[in-house]
Amino acid sequence: MPKPSHRDKLLQIGMQVVHERGFRGASVRDIVQAAGVPQGSFTNHFASKEAFGLEVVELYLANARGLIHATLRNEALAPLQRLRDYIAGGVRGEQDLRNGCLLGNFTAEANDCGEALRLRVVAAFAEIQHALAACLRAAAQSGEIAAATDCDETAAFILASLQGAMLLAKAQRSPAPVQRFEHVLFGSVLRRPDATH
Amino acid sequence: MPKPSHRDKLLQIGMQVVHERGFRGASVRDIVQAAGVPQGSFTNHFASKEAFGLEVVELYLANARGLIHATLRNEALAPLQRLRDYIAGGVRGEQDLRNGCLLGNFTAEANDCGEALRLRVVAAFAEIQHALAACLRAAAQSGEIAAATDCDETAAFILASLQGAMLLAKAQRSPAPVQRFEHVLFGSVLRRPDATH
Numbered sequence: 553m554p555k556p557s558h559r560d561k562l563l564q565i566g567m568q569v570v571h572e573r574g575f576r577g578a579s580v581r582d583i584v585q586a587a588g589v590p591q592g593s594f595t596n597h598f599a600s601k602e603a604f605g606l607e608v609v610e611l612y613l614a615n616a617r618g619l620i621h622a623t624l625r626n627e628a629l630a631p632l633q634r635l636r637d638y639i640a641g642g643v644r645g646e647q648d649l650r651n652g653c654l655l656g657n658f659t660a661e662a663n664d665c666g667e668a669l670r671l672r673v674v675a676a677f678a679e680i681q682h683a684l685a686a687c688l689r690a691a692a693q694s695g696e697i698a699a700a701t702d703c704d705e706t707a708a709f710i711l712a713s714l715q716g717a718m719l720l721a722k723a724q725r726s727p728a729p730v731q732r733f734e735h736v737l738f739g740s741v742l743r744r745p746d747a748t749h
Numbered sequence: 750m751p752k753p754s755h756r757d758k759l760l761q762i763g764m765q766v767v768h769e770r771g772f773r774g775a776s777v778r779d780i781v782q783a784a785g786v787p788q789g790s791f792t793n794h795f796a797s798k799e800a801f802g803l804e805v806v807e808l809y810l811a812n813a814r815g816l817i818h819a820t821l822r823n824e825a826l827a828p829l830q831r832l833r834d835y836i837a838g839g840v841r842g843e844q845d846l847r848n849g850c851l852l853g854n855f856t857a858e859a860n861d862c863g864e865a866l867r868l869r870v871v872a873a874f875a876e877i878q879h880a881l882a883a884c885l886r887a888a889a890q891s892g893e894i895a896a897a898t899d900c901d902e903t904a905a906f907i908l909a910s911l912q913g914a915m916l917l918a919k920a921q922r923s924p925a926p927v928q929r930f931e932h933v934l935f936g937s938v939l940r941r942p943d944a945t946h
Contacts, residue, residue: 572860573860574771574773574857574858576771576773576774576858577773577858650860651860652856652857652860656857656916657857657858659849659857659916659917659919659920660771660849660853660854660856660857660858660916660919661771661773661774661854661857661858663769663770663847663848663849663919670920673920674920674921677917677920705929705932706933708917708926708929709929709930709933711917712910712913712914712916712917712926712929712930713909713910713913713914713930714913715912715913715916715917716909716910716911716912716913716914716916717909717910717913719853719856719857719909719912719913719916720856720874720905720908720909720912722856722857722860723856723867723870723871723874724871729905729909732902732905732906732909733906733909733910735902736903736906736938740937740938741933741937741938
């Protein structure tokens with residue numbers, strides 16, 4: 553296996569540092585020290601901290617695509633099971649609870665981290681929402697949810713509510729808000745109107 | 750009217766600066782400059798930035814209590830109208846869309862801003878959730894929602910989902926996520942099972 557380049561180390565380790573401390577909370581010095589590379593490497597590889605932030609979002613999204621592939625797009629599972637697995641995938645361990653979602657963190661942290669970064673995060677959210685909507689359409693086709701479900705609107709609702717649940721989970725250091733969201737989602741929002749009580 | 754003290758100025762203006770730039774993004778220097786007070790004032794009045802952050806949360810919660818009093822606890826309105834007014838109150842203007850909820854921002858920003866600050870934010874969320882639950886109980890008593898509604902669980906769901914909707918509204922600079930949440934909440938989560946379609 554080739555040795556990871558300083559650039560790869562800065563991105564991989566830097567993403568963890570940003571996830572833990574926030575984008576502004578993670579200084580270039582913190583990132584360079586955590587990655588164990590010379591201070592000058594950062595400026596050699598990234599034009600600015602914002603340029604680095606854009607690549608961190610890209611890398612985080614690449615990981616999120618892995619989860620989406622294994623859950624929302626996993627045709628071996630029934631559509632609603634894919635959705636359940638996707639939701640569970642966001643709060644698998646202590647670290648997830650402490651760090652929350654990096655995209656949500658970027659959004660909440662400040663409104664002046666740069667317009668390019670905001671737009672990149674919005675596009676990442678849109679990509680996740682698109683995968684949620686495709687999964688809901690499969691559920692509507694298979695009859696697991698009502699055929700008349702507005703899958704795009706419902707996907708947008710799920711995306712936002714899941715962000716909120718993960719935010720509260722992070723505040724409370726407990727998976728309960730995510731479990732509660734799942735309960736409301738499957739018990740009421742996605743419940744077929746003809747389902748028996 | 751007495752002249753506002755440096756302490757009041759630091760808190761009032763500092764809260765705005767923290768709301769706009771995040772807690773870590775707002776340096777003591779930024780806060781002191783925005784408040785137009787001497788640099789030394791900050792350390793005269795606050796033992797640390799975390800101590801300042803705790804008072805900022807307190808002040809933000811005092812404002813939130815004003816909104817809760819005018820909406821969730823406003824007995825001149827039908828219970829579900831109180832809830833609608835409360836939700837609408839969070840995204841009244843351009844600034845709300847840009848800044849989001851300060852409590853959510855504190856939570857998302859980083860997980861090492863100090864345990865005291867995290868616990869204070871969790872307590873503030875609990876206070877808001879309590880007011881939401883009381884409003885839902887009034888709605889259940891008046892028959893606006895099902896009598897069997899678990900008001901505490903539903904209040905916790907609303908609190909979290911509203912945080913998520915405000916987070917997406919902040920990302921997208923649009924009130925659409927909050928309106929979508931309202932639509933799902935009133936159209937499905939709080940809908941009485943015997944309601945006509």
